[in-house]
Amino acid sequence: MTAVQDAPEVAKEIGRDRRRKEDQRLITGRTRWTDNITLPGMLHLAMVRSPFAHATITSIDTSAAKAATNVVDVVTGEDLGEAQGVLINAWPITPDQKAPTHLPVATGRVAFAGEIVAVVVARTAAEARDAAELVDVEYDVLPAALDLRESAEDTVLAHPDLGTNKSALWVFDSNEAGTGGDVEAAIAEARADGIVLEREYRQQRLIPAFMEPRSTVVDPTGEQLTVWSATQIPHILRFALAATTGIPESKLRVIAPDVGGGFGGKLQTTPEEWITVAVARRVGRPVKYTETRSESLMAAHHGRDQWQRLTLAADREGNVKALKVDLLADLGAYVSLVGGGVPVLGAFMFNAIYKFPAYRFAVQTVLTNKTWTDAYRGAGRPEATFAIERLMDELAAELGVDPLEVRERNWIKHEEFPFTTVAGLEYDSGNYEAATARAKEMFGYDELRAEQRRRRDSGDPVQLGIGVSTFTEMCGLAPSRVLGSLDYGAGGWEHASVRMLATGTVEVVTGASAHGQGHETAFSQIVADRLGVPFEDVEVLHGDTQVAHKGLDTYGSRSLVVGGEALVKATDKVVEKAKVVAAHLLEASADDLEFGGGRFTVRGTDQGMAIQEIASAVFAAHDLPDGMEPSLDSDATYDPVNFNYPHGTHLCAMEVDTETGALTMRKYVCVDDIGNVINPLIVAGQVHGGLVQGIAQALWEEAVYDESGTLVSGSFVDYLLPTAADTISFEVDHTTTPSLTNTLGTKGVGEAGTIASTPAVVNAVVDALRPLGVTDVQMPCTPERVWKAINGDGASGGPATEAAAMPHFDPAEPGADSTEGDAR
């Protein structure tokens, strides 16, 4: 070695626009999706599902199906008996919560259209499907509880033996909690001398609509029963299977291979998974079930579905004095894995970024005969953000001031952090002024307001609306103690391990379970920086309980802020261990060593060693310090003490064609403060996708049932998902207030766009039409609803959606027999 070797200047990986290393295999599909897995002797399942929302099963005749070609078995719930296990609710929100037993295959009675009543096992998927049509099920149709508000009145019971549809009433009152004042007193005061706004908003039912339909493969032929599933939660799935089927946890291996999206829709333990396990054990052969898109839309869990009654009290200057929230939340037919926990997650967010002195939240969860509901991107926080951001616009209108001004009057100022909110959360950091200032500048706020005035003054048939959403959210689920205090059935920690391989590459194991987020890339960047190894030399392993033996999976924008921090801690332990070896080999005191750019150097000398050389030396173990274990591998499990609070300011300009009700988005600016950014490209993807998903709630998506409880929007013909052709180019920027809850200073970004954008869009629509007397348009803001709002239905938010599908594929329509492609 000659002279003093300068440490090579290594470009930092954190902050780099790295292309995602997983994308080639994900985008081309040349990878392990669950449905790509084929095992020797594997059998296939097809489900027989109830066409009725509520009915007694009077008989099931499986004989014709059993006699069909290559059918191995046809089973009912009775046939499976206790072996089928039961589906759990992990979050009983109150001790007296009422929850019907949820069997994977219904016995005796079905409680929603799409519920499974029998299962066909055959040699091919096609034969299973054919035979499923031969299963003869007789039903006695029962009255169905469908409408949420009517169901809350117990007019028709979704589960007659429960005696009520009301599952649980969960209440938070700041006065009782000691976090704030008395809501009723504040409202009474405002009624006497101030402003009281009372509004009712609808969160329509949505369908997560991930790209890859759910699929499960079970192999019972090994010592461990192996389950592959297109799930967000392999670890929770393993736990729940062990807890309910009698299979010891140690005899279960669950693998989430590459998973094509989830949005919360795969944060579930599903009847189909339980059935596949039960059937595989019954027939002793590998079994696969992959749902069709129709089954996915009908029977995979839905999201949102709330009525929100809101009372906001303010003084005449627009200082909010109290907020009272009364929710009805539709659980659907069963209390799902998170179930009533979804609206409870929203309970802490209605006060949002504001300093409300008094707050009360109550949610009544309600059982109905519709598809069960659970988490959908944002889970509770979009509902809360929508309500409060709509209300703040209403307050601004009431006062006749700019909606940003009324927000500023009430929001937490940047010098007031850390701030304990009226809901009892401690916001660690934030700067709402900075994000708002930047957003206004990018948006050209004043110019657009001027254009709006011109259009109003000239009576332009195309009006312009400007919508504001200044959101925050709690994410990074997380603090196990807090989750425990809310009666959630699990913790919120995350695990990581780092393995230094003998040849210098690194294996990273994470308990987070990516389903499209880009963990492999982002986590590689963190480890590459921390260890000073090349980005390409880091391999991120996840999703297989045999490899990632501990974990709590991916949801709630937790992977980076919880899992990433676990990774940092594990990596730091590797460096600590390596330092001891380096000191030994370099014959120096550990105190004299510096670590940077992947090298330990002895301060003031030219001596040094790369961490890969140390890994190799530890592998050989020929010359280690006395008593040292020959391993650098390290684990860490991290449980944060607080949630994580991204925030941002979103501004939307919408042109409204008052003649037709058509909406054309003109401009969308968002400035999100998500702390330090690991990979700006991944962040941009999350923000853009999140925005579209939130905009889609505002404008397009709605799961609609007809009066008999049939899902009318049961295909993508009628459940309107947007494509790139329906969106504009968003203008995205960030302000940076590092989070104090993790050492990387990062905040969750997976849900932010979805949470923020919905109210920005609806506020823009209402803002455009307010001079015409419109104060609300119910979501989705269809052109029909907008037009009817303009033409005299302005206060009610417009009509309910007509429950009829477009008839393109409807077999009941005359002439549908001669359906097309058909040149005759």
Added chain:
Amino acid sequence: MIPAAFDYVAPTSVEDALAALAQHGDDAKIIAGGQSLLPVLRMRLNAPEMVIDLGRIESLRGVRDDGDAIVVGAMTPHSVVGSDPLVAQHAALVAKAVEHLADAQVRHRGTFGGALAHADPAGDLGAPALALGAEFVVAGPGGSRTVAADDFFVDLFETAIGEDEILTEVRLPKRTGWGAHYEKFVRVAHQWPIVAVAATVRVEGGVIAEARIGLTNMGSTPLRARAVEEALAGQPATEDAVRAAAEHATEGTNPPSDLNGDADYRRHLARVLTRRAILAAAS
């Protein structure tokens, strides 16, 4: 999404296709581009025993000039029709309608004849075909016959094509120099139109000498807005005149109510879109 089992033939001539149809009768379905039939089969809304694929009959593909008409082979993909210079020049209304039909994948797989034979009242081609006065050439056991556009669409998903017949080509009378516009109202781009209006007009000296208007999704078949056409004839191509004429757009319509709007809203849309389509076509 697995269809029930079916047999499949892919004849290479119209004669062979007709023979297969004669042999299998009611048990057979004809597949053209398959953009509607395949979802129907996969959702098991229909389970024919035999599927007769016209995809290998070369004579059914292509666009040609035939004197006073442009002839479009039934199996010509939308994308070919949409980019064909003859269509653009002489039947601009069709080119405009195809431009935003469904999405790019459907435009490449779906066919002109298949979509018209499917007779979905929300399909984008029926109204332009009606407005242009297309003629449908249908081959059967006894030879070919021609059906006028006004007689072609019978009911929802039902046309004048006989059980033993196949649509082979569509003749579009040349309307060279006519202005044309297809005004389509959708919530998302790839959706079937909630309502659409196909308008083609011949303007002479600022006066609408002749107008032909078709309506999409305003009844169980595509419809001709004859009352609008009559009200427009001889009128100046001005906003006021067109607005007055467009008020007749809902005469004889019976629009559906569904998730995207009720019948009243559709009637309102028909009037507005008719005005816009005519003004755009005339400009």
